[in-house]
Amino acid sequence: MSRIEQLAGEMRLAEKLGQLTMTAAPYAVTGPYVAGDLTEGIRSGAVGNLLNLYGPDMVAKTQRLAVEETRLGIPLLIGLDVIHGHRIQFPVPLGETSAFDRDLWRRTAQEAAREALADGVAMTFAPMCDVCRDPRWGRIVEGPGEDAFVGAALARAKVRGFQEAGLAACAKHFAGYGAVMAGREYASTDMSTRSLHEVHLPAFAAAIEDGVMSVMPAFTELGGVPMTANRELLAGWLRQERGFDGVVISDYNAIAELIRHGVAADLPEAAALALKAGVDIDMMAGAYGGGLPVALERGLVRIEEIDAAVRRVLKLKERLGLFEDPYRGHGAEPEAAITRRRALAREAAAKSVVLLKNEREVLPLAGVRRLAVIGPLADAAAEMRGPWAAASKPEGQVSLLEGVKAALPGIEIRHAPGVAIEGDDLSGIAAAVALCDGVDAILLCLGESAAMSGEAASRAHLGLPGVQDALWEAVFARAHVPVITILFSGRPLVVPKLAGKSAALMAAWFPGNEAGHGLADLLSGKISPSGKTPVSWPGAVGQIPVFYGERNGGRPYNRGDHYTSHYMDVPNAPLFGFGHGLSYGRFAYAGLSLSAPTLKEGGTLTVSVVVRNEGSHAAEETVFLFLHDKVASVTRPLLELKGFEKIMLEPGTQGSMTFSLPGTAFRFLGPDMKPVFEAGEVEILIGPAADRARLISASVMLQAG
Ligand code: BGC
Numbered sequence: 001m002s003r004i005e006q007l008a009g010e011m012r013l014a015e016k017l018g019q020l021t022m023t024a025a026p027y028a029v030t031g032p033y034v035a036g037d038l039t040e041g042i043r044s045g046a047v048g049n050l051l052n053l054y055g056p057d058m059v060a061k062t063q064r065l066a067v068e069e070t071r072l073g074i075p076l077l078i079g080l081d082v083i084h085g086h087r088i089q090f091p092v093p094l095g096e097t098s099a100f101d102r103d104l105w106r107r108t109a110q111e112a113a114r115e116a117l118a119d120g121v122a123m124t125f126a127p128m129c130d131v132c133r134d135p136r137w138g139r140i141v142e143g144p145g146e147d148a149f150v151g152a153a154l155a156r157a158k159v160r161g162f163q164e165a166g167l168a169a170c171a172k173h174f175a176g177y178g179a180v181m182a183g184r185e186y187a188s189t190d191m192s193t194r195s196l197h198e199v200h201l202p203a204f205a206a207a208i209e210d211g212v213m214s215v216m217p218a219f220t221e222l223g224g225v226p227m228t229a230n231r232e233l234l235a236g237w238l239r240q241e242r243g244f245d246g247v248v249i250s251d252y253n254a255i256a257e258l259i260r261h262g263v264a265a266d267l268p269e270a271a272a273l274a275l276k277a278g279v280d281i282d283m284m285a286g287a288y289g290g291g292l293p294v295a296l297e298r299g300l301v302r303i304e305e306i307d308a309a310v311r312r313v314l315k316l317k318e319r320l321g322l323f324e325d326p327y328r329g330h331g332a333e334p335e336a337a338i339t340r341r342r343a344l345a346r347e348a349a350a351k352s353v354v355l356l357k358n359e360r361e362v363l364p365l366a367g368v369r370r371l372a373v374i375g376p377l378a379d380a381a382a383e384m385r386g387p388w389a390a391a392s393k394p395e396g397q398v399s400l401l402e403g404v405k406a407a408l409p410g411i412e413i414r415h416a417p418g419v420a421i422e423g424d425d426l427s428g429i430a431a432a433v434a435l436c437d438g439v440d441a442i443l444l445c446l447g448e449s450a451a452m453s454g455e456a457a458s459r460a461h462l463g464l465p466g467v468q469d470a471l472w473e474a475v476f477a478r479a480h481v482p483v484i485t486i487l488f489s490g491r492p493l494v495v496p497k498l499a500g501k502s503a504a505l506m507a508a509w510f511p512g513n514e515a516g517h518g519l520a521d522l523l524s525g526k527i528s529p530s531g532k533t534p535v536s537w538p539g540a541v542g543q544i545p546v547f548y549g550e551r552n553g554g555r556p557y558n559r560g561d562h563y564t565s566h567y568m569d570v571p572n573a574p575l576f577g578f579g580h581g582l583s584y585g586r587f588a589y590a591g592l593s594l595s596a597p598t599l600k601e602g603g604t605l606t607v608s609v610v611v612r613n614e615g616s617h618a619a620e621e622t623v624f625l626f627l628h629d630k631v632a633s634v635t636r637p638l639l640e641l642k643g644f645e646k647i648m649l650e651p652g653t654q655g656s657m658t659f660s661l662p663g664t665a666f667r668f669l670g671p672d673m674k675p676v677f678e679a680g681e682v683e684i685l686i687g688p689a690a691d692r693a694r695l696i697s698a699s700v701m702l703q704a705g
């Protein structure tokens with residue numbers, strides 16, 4: 001008999017429910033309730049899994065209670081939010097997405113996993129697969145930005161990276177969380193079935209295809225049905241349709257919150273709804289341990305349903321090798337591993353920065369002898385970690401100021417913060433502005449604090465917090481030299497005036513431990529910027545949601561025609577659209593060619609294009625491929641991403657890039673929501689960003705049969 005069957009046969013009800021319970025240890029606080037001492041709960045078998053615990057000694061001590069002091073000796077599954085690094089932080093996910101580099105995404109996940117495993121962690125609650133088009137939502141920082149294709153690519157790379165290193169991944173938050181109403185955290189979601197399937201589910205489908213071991217339902221309700229109790233999507237789409245046979249783990253206290261949602265009267269009802277929908281592990285609600293015995297008595301659930309969930313949890317523990325090696329954390333890693341990880345963090349930081357503007361090629365810095373580095377984020381090392389900093393300590397990060405000093409040793413560097421990130425104290429502005437006299441360039445480092453994005457961090461005003469506007473206005477009033485603005489944030493900020501005034505503008509997001517070095521590599525010209533924004537930067541909050549994958553509508557904007565879709569006070573287009581990002585190179589596209597003028601569903605189309613670097617610096621370009629199906633049985637987005645690839649080019653050189661598109665890439669969900677491949681002309685557009693004016697195109701005729 002298999003180990004799982006034998007254990008399942010021997011388990012008492014309380015022990016089974018213990019395997020379906022995950023309780024938070026107090027080493028990281030990620031939710032509103034924290035449990036007390038867990039020793040007795042673990043010993044009795046009532047707590048079979050933990051989150052927010054790490055460190056080899058703590059893990060070994062705690063794991064020993066489960067392995068050596070419980071009746072059945074089943075090891076604990078220990079999870080932690082290893083979102084963008086464990087002790088060493090890489091850029092926040094939205095930042096790292098800007099690199100559009102599948103290999104980088106995978107390598108940083110592997111490194112984070114190795115470090116977490118050494119600390120005794122067996123599971124991460126990542127990747128977050130929530131596509132989001134509303135930067136008011138603070139959690140936009142944790143995900144892939146606005147596009148479903150990018151979301152799927154990122155999910156695959158992260159799942160592979162974490163899991164090939166041995167850490168279980170968890171695709172979250174299933175599904176639609178990124179569409180919370182008005183960008184307000186934990187609010188309801190309500191969307192068409194088409195949006196759900198076209199925009200929000202593909203990243204989960206990709207994670208499942210690549211073998212993700214667990215999935216976490218979102219806190220939110222979708223059209224009246226809380227996701228924690230959503231049978232149609234959990235039992236139906238996820239398990240039956242997609243064949244997911246891993247563990248579904250609730251979000252923090254989410255099962256008990258079914259009572260507040262108003263779909264359960266008490267804990268037993270809430271527990272029954274979640275279990276029946278397919279939630280295996282109850283994180284922090286005490287609903288399975290406390291509610292399922294009563295639910296069984298009331299006939300709301302069957303013991304077979306509990307057993308099925310228990311088997312899935314035990315199977316996960318077995319897959320992870322926990323029975324063989326429960327004391328996973330082997331502690332300190334060799335120095336070489338840490339050096340390698342820091343080098344990767346520096347590479348990732350540099351690749352994640354998006355150069356949004358570079359007027360008259362003011363960057364890279366050249367001929368600068370005196371530099372003023374001003375602003376509250378210039379020397380804010382700990383902020384560089386961003387939200388969800390797992391086990392990192394607030395020391396050990398490199399601030400921009402430190403990085404620039406190290407990279408430009410011969411230069412006189414003057415620094416003053418001017419103002420704090422938040423608050424209304426203007427008293428430091430005069431001293432900061434005085435530094436602008438006699439310098440050759442000014443670096444202005446502005447933005448949000450790390451805590452202003454992430455969970456429970458929605459904002460309605462997306463400008464700079466505090467009195468940072470007063471600081472930059474004073475700096476521009478005084479400055480006679482180029483001002484280079486570097487924005488640190490977990491979301492696109494709405495700063496059109498500042499963008500207009502700055503000679504150069506960089507979106508640094510939160511670059512992680514090596515922030516200062518990565519940024520200095522770009523500012524000094526050692527490396528060319530190559531990031532592109534995976535989310536549109538609105539010019540006004542009122543444009544939100546603004547994203548590239550719009551549909552035309554019957555009255556698309558037509559200048560001079562009043563009765564067409566527009567605002568009276570701002571343009572329709574964002575300030576910086578999806579895919580925008582400059583480099584120190586200058587790329588030209590030509591020679592778009594298709595392998596055939598026609599394509600059948602079972603065939604493959606090869607698309608090639610030549611990219612040339614006409615600039616004077618070596619640089620890396622991300623090339624995007626979009627489709628536009630002009631006439632179909634349902635309306636199609638004006639641009640739909642179907643591919644992206646990178647190419648590194650020395651000045652004056654060119655390279656040819658090839659995309660291979662299977663016929664299935666041209667399918668879409670028809671009027672009945674089933675995938676169809678419709679005959680007719682489809683435009684293929686290639687170029688540097690989701691901006692039709694900068695794309696070159698060719699057409700293919702799709703043929704039925
Ligand atoms: C978050 C999840 C996270 C969990 C555990 C929740 O509050 O929504 O994303 O994985 O806490 O820390």
